[in-house]
Amino acid sequence: MVRDTLAHTHLHMRLRSRIVPDWVGSRWSPDIFPGAPAFAAGIDREQVAAALPGYDLGRELGAGGFGQVFEGWHRGLQRHVAVKVLYTRGHGAQIDDLVREARLLARLDHPHIIRVYDYVHAQAGDLHLIVMELMAGGPLSRRQQTMTQRAACAVGLAVAGALAYAHSQGVLHRDIKPDNMLFDAVGLLKVADFGIAKLLSGVSGGRNTVIGTPLFMPPEQLVGGSLSPATDLYALGVVLQLLLTGGSAVEATLSPSPGPRPDSDHTGLLPRALADPLRDVIQHALEADPAARPPTAHAFGLALATAAASAFGPGWLTQSAVPVRLEDDIRAAAEPHAGSAAPVPPAPLPPPRRDTPVAARRGDALGAGRHARPRARLALPRRRILAAGLFAVAGAVPAGYLLAAALTKDPGGGVADPLGVLPQRHTDWILSLRFSPDGMILASGSKDGTVRLWDMTDPAAPRSIGGPLPGRSPGVTSVAFSPDGNTLASANWDGTLQLWDITDRASPQSLGAPLPAHAILANSVVFLDRGQTLASAGRQETRLWNITDGAAPEPIGPPILGDTDWPRLVVVDRPRMLLARVGENRTIRIWDVSNAASPHERTRLVSGHAGAVHCVAFTQDLRLMATGGKDATLRLWNTVDLARPEMIGKPVTGHHNTIWSVLFSPDDRIVATASYDGTMGIWNVEDPEHPRLEGMVPSGQEGWLMSLACSLDRAAPVLASGSQDGTIRLWRLTGTGSDQRS
Numbered sequence: 201m202v203r204d205t206l207a208h209t210h211l212h213m214r215l216r217s218r219i220v221p222d223w224v225g226s227r228w229s230p231d232i233f234p235g236a237p238a239f240a241a242g243i244d245r246e247q248v249a250a251a252l253p254g255y256d257l258g259r260e261l262g263a264g265g266f267g268q269v270f271e272g273w274h275r276g277l278q279r280h281v282a283v284k285v286l287y288t289r290g291h292g293a294q295i296d297d298l299v300r301e302a303r304l305l306a307r308l309d310h311p312h313i314i315r316v317y318d319y320v321h322a323q324a325g326d327l328h329l330i331v332m333e334l335m336a337g338g339p340l341s342r343r344q345q346t347m348t349q350r351a352a353c354a355v356g357l358a359v360a361g362a363l364a365y366a367h368s369q370g371v372l373h374r375d376i377k378p379d380n381m382l383f384d385a386v387g388l389l390k391v392a393d394f395g396i397a398k399l400l401s402g403v404s405g406g407r408n409t410v411i412g413t414p415l416f417m418p419p420e421q422l423v424g425g426s427l428s429p430a431t432d433l434y435a436l437g438v439v440l441q442l443l444l445t446g447g448s449a450v451e452a453t454l455s456p457s458p459g460p461r462p463d464s465d466h467t468g469l470l471p472r473a474l475a476d477p478l479r480d481v482i483q484h485a486l487e488a489d490p491a492a493r494p495p496t497a498h499a500f501g502l503a504l505a506t507a508a509a510s511a512f513g514p515g516w517l518t519q520s521a522v523p524v525r526l527e528d529d530i531r532a533a534a535e536p537h538a539g540s541a542a543p544v545p546p547a548p549l550p551p552p553r554r555d556t557p558v559a560a561r562r563g564d565a566l567g568a569g570r571h572a573r574p575r576a577r578l579a580l581p582r583r584r585i586l587a588a589g590l591f592a593v594a595g596a597v598p599a600g601y602l603l604a605a606a607l608t609k610d611p612g613g614g615v616a617d618p619l620g621v622l623p624q625r626h627t628d629w630i631l632s633l634r635f636s637p638d639g640m641i642l643a644s645g646s647k648d649g650t651v652r653l654w655d656m657t658d659p660a661a662p663r664s665i666g667g668p669l670p671g672r673s674p675g676v677t678s679v680a681f682s683p684d685g686n687t688l689a690s691a692n693w694d695g696t697l698q699l700w701d702i703t704d705r706a707s708p709q710s711l712g713a714p715l716p717a718h719a720i721l722a723n724s725v726v727f728l729d730r731g732q733t734l735a736s737a738g739r740q741e742t743r744l745w746n747i748t749d750g751a752a753p754e755p756i757g758p759p760i761l762g763d764t765d766w767p768r769l770v771v772v773d774r775p776r777m778l779l780a781r782v783g784e785n786r787t788i789r790i791w792d793v794s795n796a797a798s799p800h801e802r803t804r805l806v807s808g809h810a811g812a813v814h815c816v817a818f819t820q821d822l823r824l825m826a827t828g829g830k831d832a833t834l835r836l837w838n839t840v841d842l843a844r845p846e847m848i849g850k851p852v853t854g855h856h857n858t859i860w861s862v863l864f865s866p867d868d869r870i871v872a873t874a875s876y877d878g879t880m881g882i883w884n885v886e887d888p889e890h891p892r893l894e895g896m897v898p899s900g901q902e903g904w905l906m907s908l909a910c911s912l913d914r915a916a917p918v919l920a921s922g923s924q925d926g927t928i929r930l931w932r933l934t935g936t937g938s939d940q941r942s
């Protein structure tokens with residue numbers, strides 16, 4: 201039976217890889233496929249915007265035979281969305297598909313199924329619109345060639361969970377493929393495009409129209425036979441096969457029959473290094489007879505979780521860097537040693553490998569559809585935002601229209617290799633991270649009101665230094681080390697500042713009671729003047745403090761009045777002492793504080809950002825400044841003349857949500873950013889007029905990235921990212937240095 205299954209699967213991989221590659225479904229061409237509809241050129245953006253008065257309509261994300269997908273921003277909820285628009289004239293059947301998809305998605309509530317927020321029929325222009333989640337991480341098809349085996353198995357568990365839920369609701373997907381599996385901004389995979397899904401009550405016991413993508417169809421679907429949940433499981437088996445083989449197409453002569461062929465040999469399709477339990481699970485899903493496949497998607501997920509745990513050992517799910525939401529029994533099978541009381545600290549990741557799925561790949565010129573990656577150091581697949589749930593193709597493609605599968609690998613190594621997640625986590629947002637000047641200690645401040653210290657002597661095996669530092673606040677917004685590394689300061693949600701003596705890092709001591717520095721909120725804190733002065737930012741003012749006696753800080757002069765909520769401070773102590781402040785009103789202010797008693801404002805700059813400026817950083821020679829903000833753009837400035845900074849080139853794009861943190865490398869060659877979209881951006885700015893995107897690195901953390909810090913080790917700097925989910929992830933930057941400046 202196994203031999204027959206392998207032969208059958210081999211034949212179909214050969215036949216279907218010649219018929220249609222999986223990327224075709226995102227944009228049909230009438231020149232290649234006669235009878236395919238022309239692109240929807242008649243959609244009027246103004247009519248779409250008028251139909252959605254609560255939204256700002258952004259750029260086009262993709263187009264299909266019957267419509268387009270745009271990025272949108274819900275002003276009231278402050279949320280990015282995807283707006284799927286159907287140009288309806290002459291496409292009544294497709295309207296029915298769209299309405300069915302909206303209703304199906306509205307009733308499917310699962311973390312691994314894309315969410316629909318609204319459906320609108322605009323009489324003007326006869327437009328039908330679905331407002332959906334914006335899947336900023338792009339499709340699985342852009343990552344499939346660089347997936348590790350662990351990541352592939354995590355994807356399998358996520359999709360199996362989504363299918364188990366959909367099947368339980370009486371819905372078959374019928375078009376499971378990498379293009380219909382998309383990642384959101386925080387790296388959570390979701391199944392999309394239920395446009396050709398069908399209720400189970402309508403597919404059992406009868407023949408059906410052949411629709412879907414032939415490459416992923418089981419025999420019964422190819423011949424228009426009866427479909428069942430086993431149909432979706434077969435497609436998932438093909439997806440896992442592609443992930444585990446790097447997406448290589450199988451070359452062979454076409455056969456007119458979809459049935460097994462005795463002289464076919466499947467031996468080489470799955471990697472020889474693949475553990476037998478995993479091989480057996482995938483082969484089970486690829487049985488030619490639907491009755492011989494796993495009985496349910498849940499059963500398949502349980503078998504896959506058990507096999508992966510056996511193959512990879514403890515911690516494999518965390519090491520996969522693919523977040524998943526699992527049923528209790530499947531998580532217990534995937535993490536058999538985790539227990540139920542608390543999460544298990546993740547095992548250190550193995551040495552970096554070229555196929556680690558957290559880096560970006562070499563691409564076309566920046567702004568030409570894919571971002572430029574001329575220094576191909578990241579092992580991440582190309583990132584291109586495609587439409588969530590673009591229309592699937594109805595009807596099988598005639599075998600005469602042959603296309604070669606474009607499944608070749610991109611070259612390049614990695615610049616951001618994951619080291620793992622810190623073993624303990626905060627219970628709320630990580631709002632601030634800082635490395636000590638010697639790089640041996642990482643400090644973290646959280647909305648949970650605590651500050652923690654981490655021993656970074658061996659970044660591959662970091663450890664917590666005791667528990668939270670003495671004292672607690674309603675929330676810690678910022679942490680900073682003194683230049684000698686012996687004092688730590690925090691700014692707090694209640695407007696106070698706290699100082700600790702950390703000379704004995706195993707036993708930090710509070711330096712006096714919390715200092716009531718600001719009336720409402722202390723949002724940022726930095727050290728000045730070799731650690732003798734502290735600067736803190738409140739909502740409407742900046743204050744300087746003499747901390748020669750750390751137990752009794754004294755204010756220096758009157759407050760420096762500001763006009764920016766949620767301010768951030770950055771200090772530059774060479775060649776002169778400068779303090780910069782950014783915030784909600786789009787301005788950048790820079791003071792010379794060489795004489796702390798009499799600060800002198802050097803710059804008051806309207807940034808040009810379309811919204812708040814949340815972060816700023818400088819090169820060591822003060823010749824270049826970088827800013828990031830709510831408009832998701834990075835801007836570079838010539839600051840040779842600090843009184844009149846000039847923006848260099850165009851705003852740099854790549855993120856899809858607020859940029860909250862920015863820093864330069866010690867050699868000033870690299871800019872790194874952290875964004876609410878859950879990614880880190882790495883740009884080479886040796887030529888600031890033509891910055892080169894090295895890669896957009898998905899953090900694998902949940903929620904917004906709230907903080908970013910980097911050690912000062914030029915040879916092998918360590919990057920730390922803090923997220924809304926309370927976790928801190930470490931990365932090794934290779935081939936570049938990084939400095940912490942924001």
